[in-house]
Amino acid sequence: MTAPVRFPRFFVTNPSPCPYLPGKSERKVFTELNGPHTEELNDALGRIGFRRSQNVAYRPSCLDCKACVSVRVLANEFAPNATQRKLLRRNKDLVVEACQPWATEEQFALLQKYLSKRHPGGGMTEMDEMDYSDMVEQSPVKSFVVEYREPTTDGSKGRLVGACLTDQQGDGLSMIYSFFDADHPERSGLGNYIIMDHVLRARAAGLPYVYLGYWVEGSRRMEYKIRFRPLEKLGPDGWERFS
Incomplete structure (x- = not known):
């Protein structure tokens, strides 16, 4: 059998x-x-x-x-603090669209700008357009690219200021990789906004979690993840609240 x-x-x-x-x-x-x-x-x-x-x-x-340590946000219980509420208000004019996982030149240009600013010398800075296309398009599961664009007055597509490759799992959204305009003079905190937008999207879709990947205590690159509460971490006995 x-x-x-x-x-x-x-x-x-x-x-x-x-x-x-x-x-x-x-x-x-x-x-x-x-x-x-x-x-x-x-x-x-x-x-x-x-x-x-x-x-x-x-x-x-x-x-x-x-x-x-794997961490995930409890979408239904998430309550933004004062700073996060201000960030949501500041960026509420952005036009957000969940697109099919198809790589574009505009996305790749934004990724290169993001990497040069936030992760200079990192391994991903060596990616070319084909590598980026593979990252986005070679997905055997339900995936999409969430694009964040500035509004326009004529209805045309505005400037791309953020994007996130996202998987939809049975119990939540998994943020595979996000990138954004880290030099935008009027939109500081775009990375945090993208996470909050995913939490709100998960809640609206009836999905309980947003998976943020790994958190590493002592790594400054990972500190932002513990700002989104309530947060769960995966330990030897399963998922538990992050104290």
Whole structure:
């Protein structure tokens, strides 16, 4: 008798320098996402801390470090604080659209500008247009690119100031990668706004969670994630409230 779902085969990468904590090395366990039950597999792996990159699901599996912690926002209970409410008001004029996962030159140009400002010298700065197209378009699950544009008076498409590659899972939205105009003189905090917009979208769709990926204590690059409360983190005993 054949099992209805093939158990995935997992592999482990070789250790490499950690991008978050100096002096540490990282190792990942991963599996390929393919076959007729890919979305169910991706949902199940997402609930135990895996992330998706193209057709691969991965999570940290470091030998001497457990710093990477999966976190997710409880969408139905999220209540923005005073600073976040101000940010929502400041950007309420943006035109937001969930687009099919199709890479555009405009998105790639914004990504390059974002990386040069926020992550100079990082691995993603070496991406070319084909690499970006692969990141966006090679998705075996339900994905879309949420675009954030400035309004116009004639109804035409306004300037793109933010975007996020997002997966819709069975229990929430998973923010795969977001980028934005980090030099905009009138719209500081766009990255935080994009997260809040996803939380509100999840709530409107009846989805309980927004998955933010990994939080690393002591990494300044990850501090922004703990501003969105209530937040849950994945520990040895499952998901628990972030105190």
